[in-house]
Amino acid sequence: MSYPYQIKNIEQYHRDYTRSIDDPSEFWSSVAEHFTWKKKWDEVLNWNFKEPKIEWFKGAKLNITENCLDRHLEKLGDTPALIWEPNDPDEHHRILTYKKLYEKVCQFSHVLKNNGVKKGDRVCIYMGMIPELAIAVLACARVGAIHSVVFGGFSAQSIADRLYDAQAEFIVTCDGAYRGQKDIPLKSVIDDALIGNRIVKKVIVTTRTRTPVSMIKGRDVWWEDEIKKVETLGLTDFPAEEMDAEDPLFILYTSGSTGKPKGVVHSCAGYMLFTTYTFVNVFQYKQGDIHFCTADIGWITGHSYILYGPLSAGATTLMFEGVPTWPDAGRFWNIIDKFKVNILYTAPTAIRSLMGFGLGPVHGHDLSSLKVLGTVGEPINEEAWHWYDEHIGKKKCPIVDTWWQTETGGILISNLAGITPSKPSYATLPLPGVHPILVDENGKEVEGNNVSGNLCIKSPWPSTIRTTYDDHERCRTNYFATYPELYFTGDGALRDENGFYRITGRVDDVLNVSGHRIGTAEVENAINMHANVVESAVVGYPHDIKGQGIYAFVIYQGSHAQNTHGTAEMIRKDIHQTVTRIIGAIAKPDKIQFVSGLPKTRSGKIMRRILRKIAEGETENLGDTSTLLDPGVVEEIKNGKL
Ligand code: PRX
Numbered sequence: 001m002s003y004p005y006q007i008k009n010i011e012q013y014h015r016d017y018t019r020s021i022d023d024p025s026e027f028w029s030s031v032a033e034h035f036t037w038k039k040k041w042d043e044v045l046n047w048n049f050k051e052p053k054i055e056w057f058k059g060a061k062l063n064i065t066e067n068c069l070d071r072h073l074e075k076l077g078d079t080p081a082l083i084w085e086p087n088d089p090d091e092h093h094r095i096l097t098y099k100k101l102y103e104k105v106c107q108f109s110h111v112l113k114n115n116g117v118k119k120g121d122r123v124c125i126y127m128g129m130i131p132e133l134a135i136a137v138l139a140c141a142r143v144g145a146i147h148s149v150v151f152g153g154f155s156a157q158s159i160a161d162r163l164y165d166a167q168a169e170f171i172v173t174c175d176g177a178y179r180g181q182k183d184i185p186l187k188s189v190i191d192d193a194l195i196g197n198r199i200v201k202k203v204i205v206t207t208r209t210r211t212p213v214s215m216i217k218g219r220d221v222w223w224e225d226e227i228k229k230v231e232t233l234g235l236t237d238f239p240a241e242e243m244d245a246e247d248p249l250f251i252l253y254t255s256g257s258t259g260k261p262k263g264v265v266h267s268c269a270g271y272m273l274f275t276t277y278t279f280v281n282v283f284q285y286k287q288g289d290i291h292f293c294t295a296d297i298g299w300i301t302g303h304s305y306i307l308y309g310p311l312s313a314g315a316t317t318l319m320f321e322g323v324p325t326w327p328d329a330g331r332f333w334n335i336i337d338k339f340k341v342n343i344l345y346t347a348p349t350a351i352r353s354l355m356g357f358g359l360g361p362v363h364g365h366d367l368s369s370l371k372v373l374g375t376v377g378e379p380i381n382e383e384a385w386h387w388y389d390e391h392i393g394k395k396k397c398p399i400v401d402t403w404w405q406t407e408t409g410g411i412l413i414s415n416l417a418g419i420t421p422s423k424p425s426y427a428t429l430p431l432p433g434v435h436p437i438l439v440d441e442n443g444k445e446v447e448g449n450n451v452s453g454n455l456c457i458k459s460p461w462p463s464t465i466r467t468t469y470d471d472h473e474r475c476r477t478n479y480f481a482t483y484p485e486l487y488f489t490g491d492g493a494l495r496d497e498n499g500f501y502r503i504t505g506r507v508d509d510v511l512n513v514s515g516h517r518i519g520t521a522e523v524e525n526a527i528n529m530h531a532n533v534v535e536s537a538v539v540g541y542p543h544d545i546k547g548q549g550i551y552a553f554v555i556y557q558g559s560h561a562q563n564t565h566g567t568a569e570m571i572r573k574d575i576h577q578t579v580t581r582i583i584g585a586i587a588k589p590d591k592i593q594f595v596s597g598l599p600k601t602r603s604g605k606i607m608r609r610i611l612r613k614i615a616e617g618e619t620e621n622l623g624d625t626s627t628l629l630d631p632g633v634v635e636e637i638k639n640g641k642l
Contacts, residue, residue, distance in 0.1 A: 063240035068311035087322035106238035119144030128177025144241035151298025156192035176209030180326035245269035263469030270462030279309030330361035345374035377515030403427035409463025452494035526582035549590035
């Protein structure tokens with residue numbers, strides 16, 4: 001299969017870009033012609049950012065899994081769709097051809113149906129990185145249920161909140177998950193999350209670690225038993241549910257500047273089109289290439305570039321269960337050598353961490369199959385970019401620095417591998433269909449080059465966020481109200497003399513820790529759950545490996561015990577445990593400084609700007625502190641900096 005919409009040279013990029021901005025409907029309908037529809041659309045695009053209302057391919061009927069599976073069966077039936085590499089290199093890998101994956105998805109679709117799942121129902125998926133996770137996601141899409149995948153590192157409390165917000169009646173999980181040396185008891189976390197929950201009707205549990213689990217009669221069923229029932233009946237097909245183009249495909253929770261994660265909703269047709277289009281163009285995928293995206297399916301990168309984009313393009317996608325540093329820091333290089341991987345897509349934090357192990361773990365692995373490298377999730381520093389280029393790509397693989405967000409569904413700004421130029425630490429140019437602009441604080445467009453501002457997008461691309469689940473107003477205020485008629489990304493950016501964009505980081509209270517998005521308010525809420533914490537303020541600070549680290553200033557009540565080193569460490573551990581319990585280990589503060597007060601304005605607002613500067617190591621130039629209620633507190637905090 002070739003891709004008629006694949007951009008072949010820079011002239012075509014410019015031509016297609018201009019076409020897509022001048023006439024988005026003409027451009028995207030020409031792309032959409034190459035997909036499988038049950039019924040074609042009445043109208044390509046109908047939108048306003050005021051409400052916001054964004055509709056692509058209104059009236060069209062489809063099922064995304066027919067595009068990801070059925071349409072490939074004839075030509076690619078025996079081609080690997082999914083290669084799965086387990087955590088432990090001594091365990092055997094698995095390869096699912098398109099035919100096999102199709103059968104497994106159809107069988108599990110029957111299981112979902114037999115257990116009462118219907119179109120529009122919300123299914124929470126909390127699993128490790130095993131093929132059954134991919135199968136569960138696709139089966140939900142096939143029956144028309146809305147999946148809400150929750151990353152396996154989140155706590156019971158986080159799951160409980162997400163289950164409640166989505167009013168999910170079904171859960172698919174595993175007994176446990178392997179991550180490096182750890183064995184995480186996922187089912188028991190689900191059991192905790194379900195204490196007091198009256199909505200969930202069924203929990204389907206698959207076996208991975210053989211960790212003992214308790215099964216509640218009537219509620220919990222084994223995946224394997226349910227599949228057996230379907231096999232006994234000899235069922236290997238399942239008719240794909242007819243979905244409207246704008247029906248929701250999934251919810252994915254992400255952090256914002258408030259304490260409560262938002263359920264970002266993507267819809268069927270636009271998401272399918274844009275993830276496929278960007279996958280093919282950014283990575284310049286060629287049929288037969290092996291694509292290895294190291295993300296977890298619990299994040300948007302895994303949804304779009306392990307599953308939907310590659311599968312809809314008929315690609316071979318590699319899914320990895322483990323971590324980059326176990327059993328040693330050569331794990332990625334070993335996988336690339338073993339499967340002759342052609343495209344590697346990973347996060348700067350992983351590159352920085354692997355750089356720290358030197359070249360030893362790289363040596364002895366044949367990386368010559370690599371053609372394209374990619375990064376995602378956070379700004380990449382030049383040192384890491386050059387290391388990636390020299391030691392992994394051997395200076396012959398273009399590096400695509402892909403900027404996008406959970407809300408954007410797919411890549412919005414990136415160079416196209418080998419087609420448009422790269423520039424270290426720059427995401428460079430927008431994809432066709434994407435119209436970025438920079439604005440100043442007042443929302444006035446900053447024109448010309450060599451300028452910086454807040455990054456906004458002027459018009460919808462097919463996989464624009466449609467709503468935040470069950471709270472459309474929240475979607476409007478978060479993304480479409482800061483600057484009228486614009487989608488506001490929350491990122492700052494600069495545009496160089498060539499019009500290339502460099503993303504400089506978040507301009508709101510959202511942190512990016514190891515490529516994971518965490519709201520400062522969320523971490524503060526969790527810390528404040530500790531019985532002895534009076535108040536806390538959380539900011540980010542530059543961290544060599546994680547990009548950003550979490551710095552917490554905490555007012556701790558009682559006995560001033562934190563003054564002695566040993567006790568302070570114990571309290572810190574206690575706070576870590578609290579945060580792990582409330583959110584998950586990813587949100588644990590790297591530094592906790594005990595303070596007697598926080599810098600506040602007379603109206604009681606915490607001056608985070610000052611705390612941020614202190615956390616960054618700035619001792620002078622803290623800006624105007626005269627409006628503070630108690631300027632003395634700043635000196636104390638400065639002196640106690642960790
Ligand atoms: O700040 C930007 C950063 O990650 C944020 C989006 O996070 P999330 O929704 O979790 O999605 C991550 C994977 C797409 C953005 O607002 N970000 C993402 N990619 C880049 C980036 N920052 C700089 N360069 C990138 N390539």
